[in-house]
Amino acid sequence: MLKVENLSKAFGKTLVLNNISFDIKNGEIVCIKGKSGEGKTTLLRCLNSLEVADKGSIRIKDKYLFREVNGKIQYASKEDLKELRQEIGLVFQSFNLFPHMTVKENLYLAPKFLNKMSQKEIEKRANELLLNLELEDKKDSYPYQLSGGQRQRAAIARACMLNPSILCFDEPTSALDEETRGQISKIIRDLAAQGIAIIIVTHDNAFVEEIAQRTITLSKGSISINY
Amino acid sequence: MMKVFDMLIPMTIEGMRITIGVFLLTLIISLPLSIIIAKLRMSKNKIVSKVTGIYIYIMRGTPLLLQLMFIFFGFHYIPVIGFAFGRYQAILVAFVLNYTAYFAEIFRGGINAIDIGQIEASTVLGLSKRFTFMKVILPQVLKNVMPSIGNEVITLVKDTSLVYILGVADILKAAKSVSNTYSTFIPYIFVGIIYLIITAVLTRFLNNIENKFNYYR
DSSP states (O other), rough: EEEEEEEEETTTTTTEEEEEEEETTOOOEEEEOOOTTHHHHHHHHHHHTTOOOSSSEEEEEEEEEEETTTTTTOOOOOOHHHHHHHHHEEOOOOOOOOSOOOOHHHHHHHHHHHHHHHHHHHOOOOHHHHHTTTGGTTTTTTTGOOOOOHHHHHHHHHHHTTTSEEEEEEEEETTTHHHHHHHHHHHHHHHHHTOOEEEEOOOOOOOOHHHSSEEEETTTEEEEEEE | OOHHHHHHHHHHHHHHHHHHHHHHHHHHHHHHHHHHHHHHOOOHHHHHHHHHHHHHHHHHHHHHHHHHIIIIGGGGSSSTTOOOOOOHHHHHHHHHOOOHHHHHHHHHHHHSOOHHHHHHHHHHHTTOOHHIIIIIIIIHHHHHHHHHHHHHHHHHHGGGGGGGGGGGOHHHHHHHHHHHHHHHHHHHHHHHHHHHHHHHHHHHHHHHHHGGGOOOO
């Protein structure tokens, strides 16, 4: 599903990611652990093309997001990149919902822009997700009217609108209390059960224990443990 | 007394066309243009952003009165161009250039204030840059900048009185003529009240727009 090979990234002279390789299968839940500043978030950002890697390759399904050609990083063509972006979703730590749009409008925006689904299909998909994530009565609410947990679920729904095959979470438990934490584990397991590969970046060890099928520990930009 | 108003009222109505005309045309052209200038000012291309920066510096760094005079009287002295603006053209060009610079800086601040996370979320969702700007960034920027834009809009009403330097009769000029004819101060009080009424209406209108943006936080 996802294959990362020899990924390296430096900011100036600081090597943040050093020769990272791993792969993830359909429906697998993988946690990426490590102290802050060890490159976890950078890794996530490389996976989502928010950061340009220096070396290595990332392959999603059978297409390269980027790879090294003659020692130079070469990204996929614009068209392929557009396709690949839809394969991989990201739930930000601060959710980054669009504050001026209702939950429903947040969900509709990307599929409407990408023009791949009819309005009917968009609405159907949104209703399904909102129902599963217990947000059906919040669809006309604005993000500021939602609790932290509800905002997170809205962000998950938004990321799922395009049916990604990989979904990344950046510190999903940081804004949650005990109760909503139980809820997010269940949601993530349900998503994995649908065959979505889940990548979770977190320093929350208890959460890792609870949910991870596999854990990758980053330290100083390298993988120290992968089990 | 009646004679004063017999002269003042028709002249004020004439002057109103200039005052309101300069005000509206400047806004209609400057506001959209300033968003483009703000984007150019923020361009990654160093030359583009530098040139825009110099333009803004000149417009904000010299009096509007001087700009009016320069564009009307001074422009055709520049070699090669050999072109002169008419009175009304000069007024419009000067006001638009000046206000676009101020508005552009307000928009730049407003765009910078948007959380980078909004752009990243749009990128991850596969939205194009243009679409992100129009649908995600701009609506939030408009909310942010409304109070500052409102301030400038009110200033613009009063700045329109500067057109007297090119001999164009706005409401202040009308008051001055009548005052000189009848040696009375009443016309000035009269136009003062007119400015206050225009500002009151505008304040109301601007508050309404601000409230329209209050549907979210």
